[in-house]
Amino acid sequence: xxxxxxxxxxxxxxxxxxxxxxxxxxxxxxxxxxxxxxxxxxxxxxxxxxxxxxxxxxxxxxxxxxxxxxxxxxxxxxxxxxxxxxxxxxxxxxxxxxxxxxxxxxxxxxxxxxxxxxxxxxxxxxxxxxxxxxxxxxxxxxxxxxxxxxxxxxxxxxxxxxxxxxxxxxxxxxxx
Amino acid sequence: xxxxxxxxxxxxxxxxxxxxxxxxxxxxxxxxxxxxxxxxxxxxxxxxxxxxxxxxxxxxxxxxxxxxxxxxxxxxxxxxxxxxxxxxxxxxxxxxxxxxxxxxxxxxxxxxxxxxxxxxxxxxxxxxxxxxxxxxxxxxxxxxxxxxxxxxxxxxxxxxxxxxxxxxxxxxxxxxxxxxxxxxxxxxxxxxxxxxxxxxxxxxxxxxxxxxxxxxxxxxxxxxxxxxxxxxxxxxxxxxxxxxxxxxxxxxxxxxxxxxxxxxxxxxxxxxxxxxxxxxxxxxxxxxxxxxxxxxxxxxxxxxxxxxxxxxxxxxxxxxxxxxxxxxxxxxxxxxxxxxxxxxxxxxxxxxxxxxxxxxxxxxxxxxxxxxxxxxxxxxxxxxxxxxxxxxxxxxxxxxxxxxxxxxxxxxxxxxxxxxxxxxxxxxxxxxxxxxxxxxxxxxxxxxxxx
Numbered sequence: 001x002x003x004x005x006x007x008x009x010x011x012x013x014x015x016x017x018x019x020x021x022x023x024x025x026x027x028x029x030x031x032x033x034x035x036x037x038x039x040x041x042x043x044x045x046x047x048x049x050x051x052x053x054x055x056x057x058x059x060x061x062x063x064x065x066x067x068x069x070x071x072x073x074x075x076x077x078x079x080x081x082x083x084x085x086x087x088x089x090x091x092x093x094x095x096x097x098x099x100x101x102x103x104x105x106x107x108x109x110x111x112x113x114x115x116x117x118x119x120x121x122x123x124x125x126x127x128x129x130x131x132x133x134x135x136x137x138x139x140x141x142x143x144x145x146x147x148x149x150x151x152x153x154x155x156x157x158x159x160x161x162x163x164x165x166x167x168x169x170x171x172x173x174x175x176x
Numbered sequence: 177x178x179x180x181x182x183x184x185x186x187x188x189x190x191x192x193x194x195x196x197x198x199x200x201x202x203x204x205x206x207x208x209x210x211x212x213x214x215x216x217x218x219x220x221x222x223x224x225x226x227x228x229x230x231x232x233x234x235x236x237x238x239x240x241x242x243x244x245x246x247x248x249x250x251x252x253x254x255x256x257x258x259x260x261x262x263x264x265x266x267x268x269x270x271x272x273x274x275x276x277x278x279x280x281x282x283x284x285x286x287x288x289x290x291x292x293x294x295x296x297x298x299x300x301x302x303x304x305x306x307x308x309x310x311x312x313x314x315x316x317x318x319x320x321x322x323x324x325x326x327x328x329x330x331x332x333x334x335x336x337x338x339x340x341x342x343x344x345x346x347x348x349x350x351x352x353x354x355x356x357x358x359x360x361x362x363x364x365x366x367x368x369x370x371x372x373x374x375x376x377x378x379x380x381x382x383x384x385x386x387x388x389x390x391x392x393x394x395x396x397x398x399x400x401x402x403x404x405x406x407x408x409x410x411x412x413x414x415x416x417x418x419x420x421x422x423x424x425x426x427x428x429x430x431x432x433x434x435x436x437x438x439x440x441x442x443x444x445x446x447x448x449x450x451x452x453x454x455x456x457x458x459x460x461x462x463x464x465x466x467x468x469x470x471x472x473x474x475x476x477x478x479x480x481x482x483x484x485x486x487x488x489x490x491x492x493x494x495x496x497x498x499x500x501x502x503x504x505x506x507x508x509x510x511x512x513x514x515x516x517x518x519x520x521x522x523x524x525x526x527x528x529x530x531x532x533x534x535x536x537x538x539x540x541x542x543x544x545x546x547x548x549x550x551x552x553x554x555x556x557x558x559x560x561x562x563x564x565x566x567x568x569x570x571x572x573x574x575x576x577x578x579x580x581x582x583x584x585x586x587x588x589x590x591x592x593x594x595x596x597x598x599x600x601x602x603x604x605x606x607x608x609x610x611x612x613x614x615x616x617x618x619x620x621x622x623x624x625x626x627x
Contacts, residue, residue: 030374065589070283091626092301092329115331117339117369118392121473126430130476140553147477150509151393154626157590 030123031112033085036098037076040108045078050173063140063168064161073169081107082173084166090116090155097159099166104174106134109163119152122159131159136167294330301327303626305396307403311605311615321347325364335372339379341365362455364417379422382456386422386434386469387483388412389507389520396624397593400546400561401581403620407540410569411522412505413441413450418465430474440465440487445497447535448571449524452490463489477511490526499528514559518544534574540567548585556588561597578602583620595622 037045050056050073060068068086076083081102087094093115100108109131111123121127127149135143142164148156210218308319323345330338345360367381384391390399390408394415399405408414420438440463443452469483483505490501505522523539530536548559563581568574583597597620599605604614 071279092299092327115337117329117337120426121430124428124430124474126474127476141550145513147513148511149473149476150389150479150511151398153393153398154590 030114031098031110033096033098033112036085036110036112037083040083040098040100041076041078041081043078045076045081045083047074047076048173049074050169056172059172060165060168064165068165075169075173077173080174082170084169085112086162086166088158088162090114090119090152090158092116095122095155095158095162097162099163101166101170104135104167104171106131106163106167108132109134109159111159114155116152116155119149119155121149122152122155131163134163134167136164136171140164297331299327299329301329301627303395303397303624305622305624308621309402309618310620311613311618313613313615316605316613316615335370337369337371339365339367339369364415367422375426375428377424379424380420382417382419383422383436383438385416385418385438385467385485386436387416387467387485387503388414388505388522389481389509389518390414391416395626396595396622397587397591397626400544400559400585400595401563401583401597401599401620402595402622405542405544405563405581406565406577406579407520407522407542407567410450410567411524411538411540412503413453416453417456419456420464422467430472432471432473433468434471435468436466438465438467440492441490441501442493443490443501444494445491446570446572447526447530447538449501449538449569451571463487463492479509480507482506491529497529499526499530501526514548516546516548518542518546535570538569540565540569542566556586556590559585559587561585576603591627592625593623595624596620 031039052060052068052071052073057067074085081100084099084101085096086099087096089095095111095115096113098108098110098112099106109128111128114120114123130144130146133144137143142160146156146160302325304321304324306319306321310317323343324347325341325343328338328340328342332338341364343360343362343364345362348359363382365382365384367379367383370378370380372378386392388408390404391412391414393399394404404414418438418440420436422434422436422438424432424434426432439454439456439461441449441452442454443449465485465487467483467485469481471479471481473479483503485501485503487501490499491497502525503522504525505520507520508518510517519542521539521541523537526536526538542563542565544561544563546559546561548557550557561581561583563579565579565581566577567579568576579602580600581597583595586594588594598617599620600617601615604616605618606613
């Protein structure tokens with residue numbers, strides 16, 4: 001493509017260097033969901049299922065802004081603590097996210113699998129730490145505003161809405 | 177049975193005790209030996225007692241035997257119940273497994289034909305924006321569906337993906353023969369991404385140049401103002417894409433580096449940067465361009481970025497002139513709760529056969545504070561902004577402009593935005609160039625979406 005040998009050399013070097021140290025290539029799975037659940041509890045939690053009945057779907061739609069797909073949502077519970085693995089589209093691809101909640105307060109939010117081309121910052125603690133201590137009130141508002149990331153507005157919006165949903169679901173299953 | 181047995185035993189003990197007492201009393205009483213008749217009566221009495229005791233023992237044995245039978249029967253019933261419970265448990269487990277499989281099949285939309293289809297690894301998105309511009313010189317008023325864009329992304333496997341963006345500008349294109357149709361169909365991105373590790377990736381194909389704020393993220397819902405800002409149109413020629421390779425490495429502290437070798441601009445002797453874009457359509461590839469950017473996003477809400485672009489021969493198609501182009505830019509985005517501040521500076525330095533020398537340095541900057549707040553859950557967010565831009569660029573002559581923009585964005589939902597703004601130009605809306613629109617100000621309306 002280019003007449004300069006240097007350009008070709010640089011291009012080849014770039015590809016070669018990458019290929020040489022990254023034979024163990026993988027998808028952007030930052031933490032396996034099973035491992036996330038293990039880390040979130042001191043003991044093995046009980047795995048439970050929340051079936052998305054007609055009434056449940058209607059309630060979720062009010063909180064989440066749209067219907068949550070699927071027939072059920074799996075969650076894990078030990079005492080007053082629950083953990084949830086939920087998904088929502090960021091820009092065009094789903095973000096798999098883990099939440100740990102105790103007594104209606106977020107203990108942890110972690111992006112487990114990220115598939116978008118931009119906005120990788122959402123998986124790092126400098127962003128996810130904002131979600132610790134998050135609570136949702138009856139008006140479906142969070143107790144603090146999440147500072148966004150330039151270029152990842154949709155991913156940040158998706159994670160904020162998922163947080164509301166996780167807090168809502170926790171309340172639903174723990175007040176039974 | 178437990179209650180009956182002790183009573184019978186008590187009776188036996190009572191009779192035995194009475195007999196012993198009578199015998200003892202007979203021995204201790206200083207009387208003569210009993211007669212044969214008396215002995216006979218005593219023996220008969222004892223025989224009677226023995227018979228009674230024997231009957232009791234026999235009766236007890238029968239009761240014990242009956243009890244044992246009952247216990248055995250109970251055990252058999254319990255064992256049977258246990259077997260049934262075990263079978264029920266197995267049936268329950270089987271039913272749960274069937275339910276799990278059925279639910280999974282429904283959730284995954286399984287057709288029962290094995291592996292998932294390509295459509296499950298392909299995603300579609302898009303954005304669009306309609307603008308209406310009203311100038312003080314109404315001759316230039318216009319309404320335009322400026323952009324309609326579709327994204328097509330596809331995951332080939334767990335580490336190789338395709339990202340693409342196809343755009344129709346100004347609604348339609350028509351074969352006018354003289355090329356006067358204002359419409360365009362453009363492929364703005366089409367690259368294959370190789371995710372080597374979770375922190376390191378290489379993009380190969382048609383890529384957006386990693387320069388400025390808007391070039392990477394230009395969906396209408398992400399910025400204020402109906403039209404894109406003038407600095408990232410005339411100095412950074414957004415949307416700017418080239419063919420080539422870009423490598424990105426990200427660090428856990430929020431620092432990232434990008435470096436690329438791409439095709440370059442082909443600026444003519446009017447020294448206008450924007451018109452030097454070739455859209456990678458059978459574009460000249462005599463001179464490569466080098467681009468790199470460093471970004472820091474390690475504090476939530478903050479982005480700092482700086483980039484350098486260099487092309488040794490910016491006029492690669494024009495054999496009569498030869499000059500290099502160096503673009504440097506820096507930007508800041510800071511977001512704290514509803515408040516956002518954006519600032520950008522970009523400058524071109526052209527060196528070589530540049531006549532007149534006014535074209536050698538072209539620059540622009542802007543600063544844009546804004547505030548966004550939530551109206552309600554139903555009606556979404558409202559935002560206000562102000563932006564001041566200053567630029568000096570070349571287009572067959574040196575053009576300077578200072579632009580003040582004030583406006584409002586309303587996001588009824590995050591992916592839809594309605595915009596209105598007012599812009600005031602120091603030197604005319606089109607800066608006296610090509611179209612000759614020398615309006616001092618304009619009022620602009622727009623609607624945009626993305627999905």
